Amino acid sequence: MKALIAAGGRATRFRPITWTINKHLIPLANRPLIFHAIEKVAEAGVKEIAININPGDTEMEQAVGDGSRWGVRITYLEQQGGAKGIAHAVNNAQAWLGDEPFIFYLGDNIVLGSLKRFVKRFEKEELHCLLALSHVPNPTHLGVAEFDAAGNLVRVVEKPKVPPSEMAVTGIYLYNKSFFEAFKNIEPSGRGEYEISDIHTWFLQNGYKVGTEEITGWWKDTGMPSDFLEGNQLIMNEKPREFWSVDSSAVIEADAVIEGPVRIEAGSRITSGSIVRGPVTIGKNVMITDAYIGPYTSLGDGVIVHGGEVEHSIVLEGAKITSPSRIVNSILGRNTVVVSPSVSLPRSGHCLVIGENSKVEL
Numbered sequence: 001m002k003a004l005i006a007a008g009g010r011a012t013r014f015r016p017i018t019w020t021i022n023k024h025l026i027p028l029a030n031r032p033l034i035f036h037a038i039e040k041v042a043e044a045g046v047k048e049i050a051i052n053i054n055p056g057d058t059e060m061e062q063a064v065g066d067g068s069r070w071g072v073r074i075t076y077l078e079q080q081g082g083a084k085g086i087a088h089a090v091n092n093a094q095a096w097l098g099d100e101p102f103i104f105y106l107g108d109n110i111v112l113g114s115l116k117r118f119v120k121r122f123e124k125e126e127l128h129c130l131l132a133l134s135h136v137p138n139p140t141h142l143g144v145a146e147f148d149a150a151g152n153l154v155r156v157v158e159k160p161k162v163p164p165s166e167m168a169v170t171g172i173y174l175y176n177k178s179f180f181e182a183f184k185n186i187e188p189s190g191r192g193e194y195e196i197s198d199i200h201t202w203f204l205q206n207g208y209k210v211g212t213e214e215i216t217g218w219w220k221d222t223g224m225p226s227d228f229l230e231g232n233q234l235i236m237n238e239k240p241r242e243f244w245s246v247d248s249s250a251v252i253e254a255d256a257v258i259e260g261p262v263r264i265e266a267g268s269r270i271t272s273g274s275i276v277r278g279p280v281t282i283g284k285n286v287m288i289t290d291a292y293i294g295p296y297t298s299l300g301d302g303v304i305v306h307g308g309e310v311e312h313s314i315v316l317e318g319a320k321i322t323s324p325s326r327i328v329n330s331i332l333g334r335n336t337v338v339v340s341p342s343v344s345l346p347r348s349g350h351c352l353v354i355g356e357n358s359k360v361e362l
Contacts, residue, residue: 001119002100003041004093006086006171007034007107008054008079021334022054024107025063026228027314029235030263030281030298032063036235037107042070044115046103050075050096052089085193090175091183099177106171110231112217112238115172121213122174128208129200130174131156134219139168143197145212153212155204158189158197167212169197170219178208225331232314233296236261236279244278260295283317291321294328308338 007024024034034051041049049067053060055078067074077093090104101122103115111132122130131153133145146155146164156169179199186198203210220231244261252258253272260278267285270276276293283301293299294311301317309326318335321327327338 001046001102002097003046003049003103003105004052004077004090004097005034005037005041005049005105005107006052006089007060008052008057008089009083010054021316022057022059025059026331027298027300027316028110028228028232029239030265030283030300033110033231034060034064034107036110037105038064038067038070038072038074040111040115041103041105042072044103044119047072048075049073050077050093051107052077052079052093054079083193084188086196087183087186087194087199090179090196091194094180097177101174101176104173104175109171109220110235111170111172111215111219112234113215118172118174118213121211125209125211127174127211128176128178129203130211130213131200132170132172132215132219133167133212134170134215135166136168137166139163139166143169143195143200145169153204153210156197156200158195167214169200170215172215178203182206182208226329228331229296229312229314229329232298233312236281236296239279265301300334 007022025032027033028036038049049072051060051064051074053076061076064074075096077096079089080092081088118130118132136142140161140163141159143156143158144160144163144165145153145167146157148154157164182199182202183194185202186194189195189198200210218234220227220234244263246252246262246264247266249266250264251269253270255272256270257275262276262278262280262282264282265284268282269287271289273290274288276288277295279295280293281298283299283303285302286299287304289306291305291307292309293305294309296312297310299305299315300319303315303317304320306322307324308321310321311326311328313327313330313332315332316334319332321338323338323340332338
């Protein structure tokens with residue numbers, strides 16, 4: 001079995017951060033989002049993975065590499081023909097997938113637990129398609145499963161205004177080569193995309209074997225910045241005890257307070273008067289002076305926090321925070337600067353340099 005991970009798109013809801021970084025490379029617990037998808041697929045026994053990327057994207061390969069760190073081989077496939085929907089992204093990989101069964105994994109999804117039981121059932125029952133479902137109240141923004149009175153799946157409705165059930169189709173799918181037969185028989189939707197839900201409905205209407213398996217535990221589609229912050233929290237809660245550690249080269253001064261699970265990487269320094277209350281992940285060469293870092297915060301490499309307070313936030317590498325204001329529920333992009341007002345400004349004023357699609361609460 002092979003695997004295809006979708007990591008393209010423009011992530012417009014994450015701008016301005018995604019003007020300069022692929023959404024799938026934004027870190028959760030200080031590791032790129034896509035790493036979590038690769039780990040799940042590799043743990044299920046897959047050895048060959050293709051990552052669907054935007055045309056001209058070189059950053060993804062630089063960050064992920066050839067897959068050897070996970071014991072897999074990774075190939076990069078540029079999306080051809082423009083953005084025409086998720087099903088079109090799978091069809092784009094037909095030559096690479098060949099006749100092999102495969103996992104299709106949306107790279108911005110995270111899930112608790114193993115995929116092995118999904119693979120086992122798919123193979124045992126010789127299914128054409130297996131859908132991973134999750135109970136989601138009011139899933140109007142997702143593909144939703146519709147069942148008959150006997151509980152049989154009859155179709156999948158994409159982004160319904162009135163959902164036929166609360167069982168959403170997650171971004172984890174298993175198919176055999178019949179997918180490409182189905183793709184030949186669907187048409188673009190009203191929004192001009194080849195909908196993955198139409199693939200599933202075609203299977204059901206034409207006598208193909210479609211199975212469903214409900215995800216136990218949590219599943220998260222990180223479609224919005226708030227989802228990303230929640231995903232960061234969920235992953236931190238899942239980490240085993242051995243993940244939480246302090247590198248031998250990190251410096252924690254005598255009067256610094258460290259509480260709860262923390263991971264502090266090489267070269268970082270936490271000075272006296274600072275409080276770090278976990279779970280918190282701190283990257284390499286981070287400087288925390290006279291500051292408070294609260295639970296569910298990730299600080300990337302080279303971050304500086306002086307005299308500030310940061311909680312339930314993701315701060316990417318190179319950011320500098322020297323304002324005493326409390327920062328919470330936030331995502332700060334690479335090399336962001338948050339400073340106190342200049343003394344030359346009126347006390348009631350704020351000096352801002354804000355890019356397109358930014359959000360600021362004052």
